[in-house]
Amino acid sequence: MRRFDIVTLESPNRAPLRIEGFLFGEENTKGPSIAIVGAMSGDHVNQLYVASGLVDYLRTKEEEGKIIGKILVIPAVNAYALNMGEKFWPLDKTDINMMFPGYHQGETTQRIAARLFDTLKGYDYGVILEGRRDQGMCLPYVKMIQSGYEDLECAKDLGMNFIHYRPHEPVETAMLQYNWQLWETKAFSIVFGKNGTIDQRDSEEVHTALVRFLSKRGMLKFSVFEGKQSNIIDPHKITLLKASRAGIFISKVRCGTHVEKGERLGKIIDALSGEKLEKIISPCEGIVTCQYSHPLIFQNSIAFRIASVEICCQIIN
Amino acid sequence: MGIVEEVFTIELPVGESFRIQRCRYTSKNEEDSKRISIVSGIHGDELEGQYVCFLLGEWLRQNPEKIRGTIDIYPAINSLGIDSITRSIPFYDVDLNRIFPGSKNDFLPAQIADGVVNVMRGSDLAIDIHSSNVFLREIPQVRIAKSQEETLVPLANLLNIDFVWVHDAVTVLESTFAHAMNTIGTKTLVVEMGVGMRLGKAYGHQLLDGLLNLMAHEGILEIEPLKVRFPIQSHVGEVAYLNAAYPGLFVPAIEHCQMVSKGDVVGHIVSALSGEVMDEVIAPIGGMLFTLRAYPIVYEGSLLGRIFGKICGDSQ
Ligand SMILES: [Zn+2]
Numbered sequence: 114m115r116r117f118d119i120v121t122l123e124s125p126n127r128a129p130l131r132i133e134g135f136l137f138g139e140e141n142t143k144g145p146s147i148a149i150v151g152a153m154s155g156d157h158v159n160q161l162y163v164a165s166g167l168v169d170y171l172r173t174k175e176e177e178g179k180i181i182g183k184i185l186v187i188p189a190v191n192a193y194a195l196n197m198g199e200k201f202w203p204l205d206k207t208d209i210n211m212m213f214p215g216y217h218q219g220e221t222t223q224r225i226a227a228r229l230f231d232t233l234k235g236y237d238y239g240v241i242l243e244g245r246r247d248q249g250m251c252l253p254y255v256k257m258i259q260s261g262y263e264d265l266e267c268a269k270d271l272g273m274n275f276i277h278y279r280p281h282e283p284v285e286t287a288m289l290q291y292n293w294q295l296w297e298t299k300a301f302s303i304v305f306g307k308n309g310t311i312d313q314r315d316s317e318e319v320h321t322a323l324v325r326f327l328s329k330r331g332m333l334k335f336s337v338f339e340g341k342q343s344n345i346i347d348p349h350k351i352t353l354l355k356a357s358r359a360g361i362f363i364s365k366v367r368c369g370t371h372v373e374k375g376e377r378l379g380k381i382i383d384a385l386s387g388e389k390l391e392k393i394i395s396p397c398e399g400i401v402t403c404q405y406s407h408p409l410i411f412q413n414s415i416a417f418r419i420a421s422v423e424i425c426c427q428i429i430n
Numbered sequence: 431m432g433i434v435e436e437v438f439t440i441e442l443p444v445g446e447s448f449r450i451q452r453c454r455y456t457s458k459n460e461e462d463s464k465r466i467s468i469v470s471g472i473h474g475d476e477l478e479g480q481y482v483c484f485l486l487g488e489w490l491r492q493n494p495e496k497i498r499g500t501i502d503i504y505p506a507i508n509s510l511g512i513d514s515i516t517r518s519i520p521f522y523d524v525d526l527n528r529i530f531p532g533s534k535n536d537f538l539p540a541q542i543a544d545g546v547v548n549v550m551r552g553s554d555l556a557i558d559i560h561s562s563n564v565f566l567r568e569i570p571q572v573r574i575a576k577s578q579e580e581t582l583v584p585l586a587n588l589l590n591i592d593f594v595w596v597h598d599a600v601t602v603l604e605s606t607f608a609h610a611m612n613t614i615g616t617k618t619l620v621v622e623m624g625v626g627m628r629l630g631k632a633y634g635h636q637l638l639d640g641l642l643n644l645m646a647h648e649g650i651l652e653i654e655p656l657k658v659r660f661p662i663q664s665h666v667g668e669v670a671y672l673n674a675a676y677p678g679l680f681v682p683a684i685e686h687c688q689m690v691s692k693g694d695v696v697g698h699i700v701s702a703l704s705g706e707v708m709d710e711v712i713a714p715i716g717g718m719l720f721t722l723r724a725y726p727i728v729y730e731g732s733l734l735g736r737i738f739g740k741i742c743g744d745s746q
Contacts, residue, residue, distance in 0.1 A: 125677040125727055126703070200523050204729060205565060211528075211602070218673065221731035247522065247537035283604035284528055353535055359441035384444040411448075411521075411538045412441035 114172050119187065120228045122221070130193050132229060135168045137175050137184040138332070144182035145331055147238040149323065150289065151187060153210040154201060155194025159306030160242035163319050164188035170324070174333060182332025185236070190229065211284065213292040230292065238267065238330065239293045239300035240323065244308045249415070251403040252368045253305035253318050255343070258285055262294040265345070268301045270329040271322040272340010275402065275420065279348055307406045346420055352397055354417040356381055358390040362410035370401045378417050381410060397421050431491060432503070438545035440538070449509060450545065455490045455501040464499035464650050467556040467616070468641065472527050472607055474511015474518070478624040479559030481634040486641055499650035502553065507546060515627060517563065528602070530610035547610050555585070555648065556611050556618040557641065564626035565725040566733060567686050570633055572661070573620050575599050578612055586619055588647050590640030590658035593720055593738065596665060625724045662718070662738065670715045672735040674699055674728040676708040686722040696735055699728060715739045
């Protein structure tokens with residue numbers, strides 16, 4: 114293992130920012146290469162945890178001589194934000210994952226993105242550990258956007274339950290996944306966790322999926338059990354259940370629960386009077402893939418997302 | 431007198447609603463159908479637009495008989511943010527101007543964006559007033575995507591601003607309010623002026639004259655067009671960016687909005703700890719310093735200023 118600084122940046126007063134990388138395997142190996150990027154924002158602590166856990170795991174595997182490819186893990190991109198409870202770049206509040214491919218002559222976070230991207234270019238595979246940008250928590254899933262260069266097949270080797278596969282939005286053209294794909298790295302994101310917290314079960318699932326991927330794609334000499342046969346989900350197969358009222362949100366189910374039509378999923382209570390405002394009932398049979406994760410919910414927020422094989426009741430209004 | 435209306439509300443969790451309000455002024459004559467929307471506060475830390483909204487409202491209250499259309503004033507789109515010095519949508523930390531056109535089926539910021547678009551749909555014109563951010567001070571300027579140049583530059587020239595900046599299309603900017611509105615047929619201009627969290631009275635009055643002039647030309651106000659300044663056009667020169675080469679404290683050496691010559695010292699980056707001057711910031715070209723850093727703490731890369739001028743032929 115080689116631990117090294119990918120980016121260093123001086124600060125006016127605090128200690129310099131260091132983006133550290135952990136490199137496993139031979140630098141000039143003939144085997145495939147992969148880069149795995151952890152916390153790009155300060156609330157992605159679960160992503161940090163999985164990435165650093167992977168570093169520890171790979172260190173052992175390297176000692177056992179099991180690494181046959183080249184594996185780079187970058188647990189934290191935005192340590193400055195992590196160290197002070199910020200989400201984004203602490204001075205100007207810009208999101209490093211909105212600055213790709215970066216610009217060496219540009220603003221601070223554009224420069225950080227550019228230097229990081231210089232290192233990330235040329236890998237065969239690229240994995241981004243991501244959190245959600247809303248107040249949700251989800252079953253871990255693969256997010257693959259359609260850039261024209263994406264490779265859906267490779268993501269199946271993670272053996273995860275769901276792959277969300279959809280066209281890219283304009284803002285995503287400034288994100289790492291899109292730009293990495295354009296540079297012909299087979300890149301995708303694994304989205305999981307509830308921002309700011311660590312979920313042990315999700316972490317294990319993602320860790321196992323990454324190890325499986327490394328093994329199946331010939332970077333790790335280690336056999337693992339087969340994963341799930343991934344379901345490719347497009348937005349049409351997801352039923353959104355929205356909160357018709359704001360208030361205190363109480364959920365009765367976990368992500369991953371198989372629910373029946375008519376089953377009670379949760380309720381919303383008036384935050385002041387305690388009156389029950391809404392019972393949230395599942396209109397279809399399926400699996401709860403995501404739910405609102407903050408105890409206070411806004412009107413029209415998405416309380417639950419339910420994936421079902423057959424479209425039951427796409428809510429459009 | 432204008433009519434104050436709540437045009438978008440959404441319940442907040444604890445005994446309050448998020449709301450967007452507008453003040454609408456209409457013509458007595460029902461045949462006058464042209465409509466303009468004056469918008470500010472998409473970013474909660476930008477307050478110059480609030481003052482322009484006040485000045486325009488004050489003028490319209492005094493001159494109701496001049497109104498020949500519908501004039502909608504929206505001073506605070508991100509009302510939670512405006513009242514709390516929060517640039518983004520609180521709770522979600524999402525820049526509202528990166529989430530348009532939004533959607534009813536997405537999280538709160540996207541719902542707000544969708545609400546804004548639907549409220550303003552059908553408006554012929556919209557003026558989206560920004561004041562840079564807390565970091566930079568800007569002269570009154572309009573920024574236009576290249577694809578909209580033909581339609582929007584003639585309108586921008588009426589606004590009594592100093593600079594019209596036509597920039598290349600960037601895909602990310604397809605998620606702005608202006609892009610969403612231009613796409614549905616509302617000619618939308620983005621004004622940037624002043625600095626975040628502060629008020630510049632002179633700029634407010636300057637833009638008020640521009641708005642009155644634009645509405646006179648468009649037949650929304652029955653007044654004589656005003657004598658306004660003709661803005662410098664970006665295509666006659668180039669914009670040079672001054673980015674910090676070192677971290678430290680940026681101390682400007684010249685005032686905002688000055689003409690500078692190539693080689694002039696724009697400012698210094700100094701170390702508060704060691705007392706050293708870390709770097710001298712030199713103008714790479716001559717021209718007008720139309721952007722100047724207002725917030726002194728800088729990292730490598732922080733934007734210190736922008737100069738508009740002719741790029742000299744000689745190499746450095
Ligand atoms: Zn703004």
